[in-house]
Amino acid sequence: MENPLNKKTSSRLEETLISTFPRICTDCGKLTNKQFFLTNPALQSTTLNSFIEKANTSYVMAKFAIEEFYKGEMYLIFAVKEAITIGSLLLALEDAIIRENVSKGVYDGDCTDAFKEFTNQVCGMFDSELRSKLPKPIHLKLISTVLINKENVNTILSEEVLNEEHLVLTVTMRILGFDDGLFMLSIPKLIGEEFFCEVIEENDKQFKGTILVVDDSNTDLRIVRKLLSSEYKIVVTDNPNNALSILQKNHVDLVLMDIYMPGVDGITLCERIKRNAISNAVPIIICSSSPTQENVIKAIRAGAIDFLAKPFTRQRLIQKIDKHVKNNNVLLPCQ
The missing domain is CATH 3.40.1550.10 (CheC-like)
Structure with missing residues (x-):
């Protein structure tokens, strides 16, 4: 054992x-x-x-x-x-x-x-x-x-x-x-x-970085965690109103968020993150099951660095995230 x-x-x-x-x-x-x-x-x-x-x-x-x-x-x-x-x-x-x-x-x-x-x-x-x-x-x-x-x-x-x-x-x-x-x-x-929306990890576990995933669909949150958790430390929330607080209290290398969420949609949340002095440098990828040209333009104008269409494969998701996480070739020890 x-x-x-x-x-x-x-x-x-x-x-x-x-x-x-x-x-x-x-x-x-x-x-x-x-x-x-x-x-x-x-x-x-x-x-x-x-x-x-x-x-x-x-x-x-x-x-x-x-x-x-x-x-x-x-x-x-x-x-x-x-x-x-x-x-x-x-x-x-x-x-x-x-x-x-x-x-x-x-x-x-x-x-x-x-x-x-x-x-x-x-x-x-x-x-x-x-x-x-x-x-x-x-x-x-x-x-x-x-x-x-x-x-x-x-x-x-x-x-x-x-x-x-x-x-x-x-x-x-x-x-x-x-x-x-x-x-x-x-x-x-x-x-x-x-x-309890917690990350349970060994002290010597190494990740490429920390990803905050914001999505009102718990099914989609489960899918993303399953696809990414072997390489990235994943923090999730199904409430977009909690995202800024998480970013202010934790080191996050990238935010992956859905575009359509009740209360605060992805475009509005993206704008809020980019207006905040603490979080404005964190890259944001917005994703949607309705990847229209209008949505893509709105996302980029709001400050998103990339757009990803749902459903996505693990390979496609990793490619997008690896591309935008700083020092993505360096494994980072858990903190």
């Missing part, structure tokens, strides 16, 4: 997940009829492919669908021996029999069903806890539980999911009377960052 992230300060995501532990421990204790503890949390950034390939064991993975404002999946992961222990406890087996099942690796149909019920209950706990803690509406539901290892991982998860950067929160799980295990929660990094 890779080393935990060496962050200067803990992220709001990590703090929020840890704040759910008291509820999880209490309710899981009731489900298993055992004292249940979660301790020593550590957050790491990795891919699921790397995580599983480096493991010397098989896992049982519960997939949770993330719905309402946020979209995607998160994964609750246990080593098979922990899944056997938990499933057997829900079946009310005697401790000695559970230990024997663990030593033999007995994860049969009844145990599988019991463990699935356990993860469904945990999903409901996280759903209830996160609803009150996140700024936007969220709903979680269990999709499936599946045995996963090096041999079958490529048939269980798509190549895109396997190679996407994830934030894995690894926690020591203690169930009274049994050996310590691990309780692991994995969230795609882009979704985890979206919860």
Whole structure:
């Protein structure tokens, strides 16, 4: 397993997940009829492919669908021996029999069903806890539980999911009377960052620069972050009224903004940025799904350095941004 992230300060995501532990421990204790503890949390950034390939064991993975404002999946992961222990406890087996099942690796149909019920209950706990803690509406539901290892991982998860950067929160799980295990929660990094509009990064991570993306479409914000986040530090807002404040408080190398937004459109916002002494030197690219000649002329007159038509490919987007970010051949350490 890779080393935990060496962050200067803990992220709001990590703090929020840890704040759910008291509820999880209490309710899981009731489900298993055992004292249940979660301790020593550590957050790491990795891919699921790397995580599983480096493991010397098989896992049982519960997939949770993330719905309402946020979209995607998160994964609750246990080593098979922990899944056997938990499933057997829900079946009310005697401790000695559970230990024997663990030593033999007995994860049969009844145990599988019991463990699935356990993860469904945990999903409901996280759903209830996160609803009150996140700024936007969220709903979680269990999709499936599946045995996963090096041999079958490529048939269980798509190549895109396997190679996407994830934030894995690894926690020591203690169930009274049994050996310590691990309780692991994995969230795609882009979704985890979206919860609080934060950037979660390693201190030694290097980027070409920082891009502020302004768009009232959360779908488009997700697309841009996914296309750019491997090379650029991405800061996003769906409220154009927040853009100037972000520019005044953060170092930004380029602004990418939509032209049609409620309240303040891209042309007006561009003019405001260019009139501000702090932000007027920051290059601006305006984008639109209606790339008329009139829109292009208005954008350039307002101070935009370029215009980009939606939808765009990653290659086209990177080409445009690389062209206008200062010192675009120099990798910049995170600050």
